[in-house]
Amino acid sequence: MTGQPLSxxxxxxxxxxxxxxxxxxxTGLAMLLPAIVVSLLFLYYPLxxxxxxxxTLANTFLSPAGPTATLENYGAMLSRYLPNLGVTIxxxxxxxxxxxxxxxxxxxxxxxxxxxxxxxxxxxxxPMFGALYIAFGMRFILxxxxxxxxxxxxxxxxxxxVLYSLPSVVFAMSIFTFPFMVxxxxxxxxxxxxxxxxxxxxxxxRPWQTFVRILLPLTRAGIVAGALxxxxxxxxxxxxxxxxxxxxxxxxxxxxxxxxxVVQTDYGLATTMGVVLLAFAFVVTYFSxxxxxxxxxx
Amino acid sequence: xxxxxxxxxxxxxxxxxxxxxxNLQVADGELVTLLGPSGCGKTTTLRTVAGLVEPSAGRIWxxxxxxxxxxxxxxxxxxxxxxxxxxxxxxVANNIAFGLSVKGAKKDAIGARVDEMLTMVGLAGYGSRLxxxxxxxxxxxxxxxxxxxxxxxxxxxxxxxxxxxxxxxxTLKYSILxxxxxxxKTAIYVTHDQSEAFAISDRIVVMNAGRAEQIGTQTDIYLHxxxxxxxxxxxxxxxxTGTVTGTDGAGxxxxxxxxxxxxxxRARPRPDVRAGDQVLVYLRPENLVVLPDGDGAEYDxxxxxxxxxxxxxxxxAQLRVDVAxxxxxxxxSGSQRLTLIQRQGKVxxxxxxxxxxxxxxxxxxxxxxxxxxxxANAAPGGxxx
Amino acid sequence: xxxxxxRERRSVRITRRCLGGLASHADIWFCLFVCVVPFLALRVYxxxxxxxxxxxxxxxxxxxxxxxxxxxxxRIAFLSLAIDLAIxxxxxxxxxxxxxxGKRFLYSALALPLYVxxxxxxxxxxxxxxxxxxxxxxxxxxxxxMTVGTFPLMLTPLIVALxxxxxxxxxxxxxxxxxxxxxxxxxxxxxxxxxxxxxLMLSFIIVFNEYxxxxxxxxxxxxxxxxxxxxxxxxxxLLPTTAALAVTMQxxxxxxxxxxxxxxxxxxxxxxxxx
Numbered sequence: 018m019t020g021q022p023l024s025x026x027x028x029x030x031x032x033x034x035x036x037x038x039x040x041x042x043x044t045g046l047a048m049l050l051p052a053i054v055v056s057l058l059f060l061y062y063p064l065x066x067x068x069x070x071x072x073t074l075a076n077t078f079l080s081p082a083g084p085t086a087t088l089e090n091y092g093a094m095l096s097r098y099l100p101n102l103g104v105t106i107x108x109x110x111x112x113x114x115x116x117x118x119x120x121x122x123x124x125x126x127x128x129x130x131x132x133x134x135x136x137x138x139x140x141x142x143x144p145m146f147g148a149l150y151i152a153f154g155m156r157f158i159l160x161x162x163x164x165x166x167x168x169x170x171x172x173x174x175x176x177x178x179v180l181y182s183l184p185s186v187v188f189a190m191s192i193f194t195f196p197f198m199v200x201x202x203x204x205x206x207x208x209x210x211x212x213x214x215x216x217x218x219x220x221x222x223r224p225w226q227t228f229v230r231i232l233l234p235l236t237r238a239g240i241v242a243g244a245l246x247x248x249x250x251x252x253x254x255x256x257x258x259x260x261x262x263x264x265x266x267x268x269x270x271x272x273x274x275x276x277x278x279v280v281q282t283d284y285g286l287a288t289t290m291g292v293v294l295l296a297f298a299f300v301v302t303y304f305s306x307x308x309x310x311x312x313x314x315x
Numbered sequence: 316x317x318x319x320x321x322x323x324x325x326x327x328x329x330x331x332x333x334x335x336x337x338n339l340q341v342a343d344g345e346l347v348t349l350l351g352p353s354g355c356g357k358t359t360t361l362r363t364v365a366g367l368v369e370p371s372a373g374r375i376w377x378x379x380x381x382x383x384x385x386x387x388x389x390x391x392x393x394x395x396x397x398x399x400x401x402x403x404x405x406x407v408a409n410n411i412a413f414g415l416s417v418k419g420a421k422k423d424a425i426g427a428r429v430d431e432m433l434t435m436v437g438l439a440g441y442g443s444r445l446x447x448x449x450x451x452x453x454x455x456x457x458x459x460x461x462x463x464x465x466x467x468x469x470x471x472x473x474x475x476x477x478x479x480x481x482x483x484x485x486t487l488k489y490s491i492l493x494x495x496x497x498x499x500k501t502a503i504y505v506t507h508d509q510s511e512a513f514a515i516s517d518r519i520v521v522m523n524a525g526r527a528e529q530i531g532t533q534t535d536i537y538l539h540x541x542x543x544x545x546x547x548x549x550x551x552x553x554x555x556t557g558t559v560t561g562t563d564g565a566g567x568x569x570x571x572x573x574x575x576x577x578x579x580x581r582a583r584p585r586p587d588v589r590a591g592d593q594v595l596v597y598l599r600p601e602n603l604v605v606l607p608d609g610d611g612a613e614y615d616x617x618x619x620x621x622x623x624x625x626x627x628x629x630x631x632a633q634l635r636v637d638v639a640x641x642x643x644x645x646x647x648s649g650s651q652r653l654t655l656i657q658r659q660g661k662v663x664x665x666x667x668x669x670x671x672x673x674x675x676x677x678x679x680x681x682x683x684x685x686x687x688x689x690x691a692n693a694a695p696g697g698x699x700x
Numbered sequence: 701x702x703x704x705x706x707r708e709r710r711s712v713r714i715t716r717r718c719l720g721g722l723a724s725h726a727d728i729w730f731c732l733f734v735c736v737v738p739f740l741a742l743r744v745y746x747x748x749x750x751x752x753x754x755x756x757x758x759x760x761x762x763x764x765x766x767x768x769x770x771x772x773x774x775r776i777a778f779l780s781l782a783i784d785l786a787i788x789x790x791x792x793x794x795x796x797x798x799x800x801x802g803k804r805f806l807y808s809a810l811a812l813p814l815y816v817x818x819x820x821x822x823x824x825x826x827x828x829x830x831x832x833x834x835x836x837x838x839x840x841x842x843x844x845x846m847t848v849g850t851f852p853l854m855l856t857p858l859i860v861a862l863x864x865x866x867x868x869x870x871x872x873x874x875x876x877x878x879x880x881x882x883x884x885x886x887x888x889x890x891x892x893x894x895x896x897x898x899x900l901m902l903s904f905i906i907v908f909n910e911y912x913x914x915x916x917x918x919x920x921x922x923x924x925x926x927x928x929x930x931x932x933x934x935x936x937x938l939l940p941t942t943a944a945l946a947v948t949m950q951x952x953x954x955x956x957x958x959x960x961x962x963x964x965x966x967x968x969x970x971x972x973x974x975x
Contacts, residue, residue, distance in 0.1 A: 064816075274823055
């Protein structure tokens with residue numbers, strides 16, 4: 018088809034065409050309307066609501082005298098709750114690191130060498146059922162007298178040193194998010210033509226050279242997207258720190274938020290924590306979407 | 316039964332023009348083929364007739380009804396796609412019944428019609444199978460049955476055989492022609508395959524770059540191409556550029572003399588060509604004859620050359636001859652081709668029919684222009700702007 | 701002696717390759733084991749009976765005492781799945797088949813709940829339910845919270861399935877005289893069935909096991925099974941009966957996944973969470 022530039026308007030163009038196209042666009046938007054309305058009412062409005070509320074003192078937002086505007090919540094966030102944010106990020110970061118370490122080789126082997134992929138996929142859904150069951154199960158394993166006790170005795174470590182500790186929280190969190198990491202990296206890997214690896218091998222590259230110089234650059238988008246996704250998800254969970262962590266790990270922002278908001282009804286402070294978590298999640302989402310999801314819509 | 320009229324159909328996507336001012340009138344019961352290379356706009360044109368694509372400009376008429384603004388479902392057309400496009404989750408019978416059942420036909424009426432259609436396409440007893448259990452050719456026959464079941468006004472074919480292998484294509488194209496003749500449906504058939512077009516068409520529209528280059532019967536298109544594109548697209552052709560130097564002879568024997576690439580050729584005169592005009596001259600390889608030395612009195616043109624190569628292709632032999640520094644191709648059939656295989660050196664070629672086209676005759680060929688004018692004038696009731 | 705040398709080298713190479721293969725499979729099974737080990741531990745624990753209870757009694761407890769919680773979980777899952785599907789079907793169809801500006805932005809905006817931490821969804825919903833919508837005592841608040849949270853999980857497989865469906869089937873149906881409504885329900889919907897099922901399955905296992913947002917927005921009289929587990933583990937410590945409930949929940953979820961795999965295979969989960 019030769020693209021001849023046309024000077025518009027073309028004589029005799031049906032004026033209906035543009036109108037019909039507009040009508041189609043409107044029909045499309047109308048079909049999206051229920052989804053948009055539900056999202057606006059039960060996602061976007063509530064998020065705006067808590068942003069507003071985070072600038073009011075405690076629960077004065079609803080007092081008859083009207084809300085007391087304040088920046089104190091953010092001040093408190095900085096002065097008193099920075100360690101909570103620190104722990105949250107530390108746990109999420111470590112869990113992401115563990116997932117990267119185990120997830121990349123796992124995904125590679127799964128995509129390239131394993132024939133019983135469906136069986137693996139079926140069992141991989143277990144972590145997705147929820148961090149709650151993982152934390153519960155791990156707690157039982159690590160408890161004094163639990164199945165892991167002989168192991169602890171072998172290395173002469175006290176059970177409780179492991180049970181309520183940072184490593185066990187990180188371990189449980191990384192089990193929960195492991196499938197997400199494998200999914201992202203695996204999808205990226207299966208889009209890489211295996212003949213590229215063969216070509217590299219024929220050109221004399223060692224396996225690790227092939228991995229570092231061919232596979233890693235080609236799958237970087239998937240790896241980054243997976244890592245961001247895992248990090249984002251790990252920011253919000255609280256079953257693992259609560260059931261497996263010491264007092265320090267239990268300080269995660271999500272749990273503190275619950276205590277402040279629902280138990281102590283300090284809405285101002287709780288929503289502030291929510292806004293801080295949300296800000297982190299948005300940044301992560303932005304980059305994650307830029308790296309991976311866009312391809313679905315075109 | 317229906318006639319189809321396309322008036323000034325234009326379709327552009329952004330700045331890209333897919334179809335440009337396309338005009339065509341298809342008579343009742345006629346089978347017209349749109350023939351052209353891929354990307355020439357033939358499929359887009361067909362899809363505007365179906366209503367699957369809205370034209371940017373122009374109108375489409377079925378008989379006296381302007382259907383331009385009707386959606387496909389209200390046009391009562393039968394569209395056969397490149398792939399059979401049978402609904403994979405429905406049985407063959409339910410596929411054929413689909414068009415009737417969405418229009419709310421009675422169950423037993425549908426059943427009878429489905430059986431009739433299955434028999435018609437030679438697949439009686441296959442009703443309960445799923446499409447995946449049929450071969451490609453059978454699937455395409457079911458898709459034919461499916462569109463015929465609704466008794467459409469117009470049949471539209473979008474390269475229905477291109478996904479099939481060669482043998483199947485040959486048999487199925489005659490089945491399509493046969494069904495179209497028996498049902499006396501008006502049909503528009505899109506293809507890029509010349510032999511398919513020549514085999515089944517009443518008329519052929521050769522399309523290029525979104526325009527109709529030439530509309531005519533098989534012999535018109537083959538023997539009297541009106542534009543360089545048609546001459547080069549249909550069959551192989553030796554093309555030469557030259558200048559008309561004068562006229563030779565008189566009456567029926569009159570020939571125009573053309574100096575082309577160092578050769579002097581004689582062609583039948585054309586009213587739109589005068590002495591001094593630049594022209595394109597085409598000689599079909601199959602019209603060239605190898606002459607015994609010293610012979611050639613009965614031919615308008617006789618040229619001498621040197622054989623470059625002889626390529627034996629089975630039914631024909633291709634001769635590449637260097638004539639005055641230019642390679643001409645001659646396709647030799649019959650017993651002569653066998654004696655030529657070993658031949659080398661000088662050869663004498665003779666030919667009568669050669670096509671002369673004015674060098675300026677590009678897209679605005681006289682043929683399609685007058686056709687479009689005739690169609691525009693024939694608008695019923697004077698409702699056309 | 702050269703042939704013997706060759707043979708030896710080859711055997712060394714073969715052993716190394718075998719070892720590499722073994723290590724690969726060992727890695728896969730080790731990681732899988734770690735993924736499943738919390739479940740296995742709970743299964744073991746659910747069959748132990750301190751305090752004179754036997755294994756069967758633990759599971760009788762699931763049907764009896766916490767049966768109500770299980771029932772709530774199932775009811776809420778079904779309600780939110782129904783709403784999810786009803787709004788995701790037209791949305792996915794519009795996104796794939798209709799031209800309109802800002803499509804990418806809209807999809808990202810609709811997919812956002814996946815990336816908002818559960819605690820944030822929870823606190824924002826509980827506050828708006830309390831002060832704007834007055835839904836705190838209604839089970840619909842919880843249902844809508846679940847709907848919003850799992851909407852992207854329903855939408856994505858539908859979009860993938862629709863994109864895999866060539867438009868020629870819809871065009872054929874339209875040319876045969878079917879209206880858009882008929883075309884959708886008689887052609888498109890059956891053909892994207894696997895995508896619909898994938899969305900339903902994914903959303904089901906998430907909603908069915910959700911405890912975090914539920915903790916914030918559940919009405920006082922409604923306690924879902926996962927929330928019950930969370931509360932029991934936090935307050936009553938570890939009990940074999942709680943483990944039995946957790947095992948039951950996971951087995952029901954796993955059955956849903958296996959059923960889906962059995963009927964449709966894993967192909968339709970592309971672009972979603974399960975590879």
